Amino acid sequence: MISLGLDLSTQSLSAVLIDSTAGEIIHEHAINFAESFPEFETENGFIRGPKKEFYSYPQLYLKAIDKMMHYLEDLNPKIESISISGHQHASVYLNGSLPKILAELNQSDQLSEALTPAFSRPIVPIWMDNSTTEECLEMDKNLNGSVTELSGSLYCERFTAAQIRKFYKNSPEAYNETQFIHLISSFFASVFAGKNVSIDSSDGAGMNLMNLATSQWDDNLLEACAPNLKAKLPNIEPASNVATKVSNYFVEKYSLNPNCDICLSSGDNPNSLIGCGATDPGTVVISMGTSDTFFGAIGNEPIDTKGIGHIFGNPAGGYMSLICFRNGSLSREAALKSTGLNWQEGEKLISENTPCKESNYLPFIVDEMYPSCAAQINEESLSSFSPTKALVGLIESQILNLRFFAAKHAKNINTIRLTGGASQNTAIAQMIADVFQAKVERIEISNSAALGSAMRAANASGQESWDSLNKNFTAAKSQLLPNSSNASIYEDKLKAYAHLLQTI
Numbered sequence: 075m076i077s078l079g080l081d082l083s084t085q086s087l088s089a090v091l092i093d094s095t096a097g098e099i100i101h102e103h104a105i106n107f108a109e110s111f112p113e114f115e116t117e118n119g120f121i122r123g124p125k126k127e128f129y130s131y132p133q134l135y136l137k138a139i140d141k142m143m144h145y146l147e148d149l150n151p152k153i154e155s156i157s158i159s160g161h162q163h164a165s166v167y168l169n170g171s172l173p174k175i176l177a178e179l180n181q182s183d184q185l186s187e188a189l190t191p192a193f194s195r196p197i198v199p200i201w202m203d204n205s206t207t208e209e210c211l212e213m214d215k216n217l218n219g220s221v222t223e224l225s226g227s228l229y230c231e232r233f234t235a236a237q238i239r240k241f242y243k244n245s246p247e248a249y250n251e252t253q254f255i256h257l258i259s260s261f262f263a264s265v266f267a268g269k270n271v272s273i274d275s276s277d278g279a280g281m282n283l284m285n286l287a288t289s290q291w292d293d294n295l296l297e298a299c300a301p302n303l304k305a306k307l308p309n310i311e312p313a314s315n316v317a318t319k320v321s322n323y324f325v326e327k328y329s330l331n332p333n334c335d336i337c338l339s340s341g342d343n344p345n346s347l348i349g350c351g352a353t354d355p356g357t358v359v360i361s362m363g364t365s366d367t368f369f370g371a372i373g374n375e376p377i378d379t380k381g382i383g384h385i386f387g388n389p390a391g392g393y394m395s396l397i398c399f400r401n402g403s404l405s406r407e408a409a410l411k412s413t414g415l416n417w418q419e420g421e422k423l424i425s426e427n428t429p430c431k432e433s434n435y436l437p438f439i440v441d442e443m444y445p446s447c448a449a450q451i452n453e454e455s456l457s458s459f460s461p462t463k464a465l466v467g468l469i470e471s472q473i474l475n476l477r478f479f480a481a482k483h484a485k486n487i488n489t490i491r492l493t494g495g496a497s498q499n500t501a502i503a504q505m506i507a508d509v510f511q512a513k514v515e516r517i518e519i520s521n522s523a524a525l526g527s528a529m530r531a532a533n534a535s536g537q538e539s540w541d542s543l544n545k546n547f548t549a550a551k552s553q554l555l556p557n558s559s560n561a562s563i564y565e566d567k568l569k570a571y572a573h574l575l576q577t578i
């Protein structure tokens with residue numbers, strides 16, 4: 075089966091086309107928003123407001139879809155199923171004209187222009203937005219119960235509920251005029267389907283509105299957020315469902331096959347879980363980028379996060395956990411700079427000093443979420459350390475911090491799939507294996523969210539099994555085994571690090 079995964083991220087729209095029968099990626103392409111659509115004057119695809127607001131434009135995303143489908147024109151007739159991935163939490167607001175406009179799209183229409191009258195809000199608030207602390211506090215007060223137990227996360231500024239409440243409070247008329255509130259994922263699935271499509275339960279879990287245990291809207295969470303909300307939200311369905319066939323617009327304009335299935339879409343994190351081959355508990359992913367993210371499947375029972383990280387749905391069934399750490403590469407780069415070494419020399423220093431003989435410390439150069447604290451070090455303090463303490467000590471402390479918080483979500487970690495820039499550094503990868511005492515597999519997947527959504531489309535529409543999809547698309551490029559003689563040293567270091575955390 076030929077399946078298309080489209081990932082609408084903050085900065086770009088990426089396409090990954092797979093042939094699941096041949097086990098091959100046929101084509102990959104990305105469209106960068108800021109470069110391709112300078113008329114929107116975005117900074118890497120987003121706009122900053124004066125008060126910690128971050129948003130983008132639905133028209134920009136529609137222009138990107140038109141451009142991508144035009145680019146893929148020769149391949150389009152072969153595509154048998156499509157699924158979309160969208161950056162999580164972002165919401166799209168539409169009035170009652172949406173169903174008619176979608177149903178009557180004509181091949182001479184540009185999506186962005188034809189859909190303009192359907193938007194009841196000209197912007198899409200995105201996950202970087204941090205302007206809704208007041209709304210989070212209000213909802214917490216309105217809710218007679220624990221938001222974390224019900225929804226899997228504390229009330230978060232970037233989550234959809236807080237954004238919806240702010241819109242309702244600041245623009246009550248536009249809120250009343252709004253008849254449909256979609257996530258990015260469900261909105262673009264609806265565009266391809268030519269009619270409203272459900273939100274999938276794995277992305278729905280990132281809204282603070284869905285009851286994790288039932289995978290349905292929770293009346294108490296809805297009531298705490300805004301009036302008449304249930305009527306504006308699509309239904310929720312499992313990620314494994316096929317929504318419908320592609321609309322006539324895409325058949326006539328872009329030569330898609332009328333039998334092409336539009337599968338339910340999901341968020342970038344649930345899709346990345348699939349694209350990183352981590353659908354089963356015991357295997358987790360550590361993505362080492364600007365920020366470091368830990369995520370993994372946790373089985374069929376949601377866990378109480380006690381406010382640490384989030385629980386989303388696992389598109390392959392059950393739940394997944396996710397913890398995002400703000401201090402990733404920024405801290406590692408600052409530590410390297412303070413030593414005056416390059417990364418090749420730094421890697422040697424790390425491998426010769428694992429475990430680190432210097433004492434650990436709180437390795438946060440910017441404010442951190444886990445633990446919740448202000449920055450603890452700066453370039454000056456790093457320069458006062460020995461090179462070993464600055465570089466090896468910082469990275470080891472980061473990994474101990476990761477293990478400390480990861481243990482709250484995942485009890486038995488056998489395999490860590492490592493991705494992101496820093497995963498290329500073998501000394502860091504070996505240190506992770508030693509600190510966690512788990513096998514580390516390095517994966518080189520350029521866009522795990524787009525690949526994950528293509529794999530989901532092949533699974534939902536073509537009944538391709540996760541085993542065969544994983545074998546063909548997510549195999550590890552290399553693996554490192556833990557050095558068991560370091561196990562007890564890291565147990566002791568972890569205990570000492572836990573004491574250090576209590577000093578915050």
Ligand code: XUL
Nearest residue numbers: 161162163201232342343
């Ligand atoms: C997760 C989060 C981001 C966005 C954008 O909670 O906010 O990972 O999904 O990638």
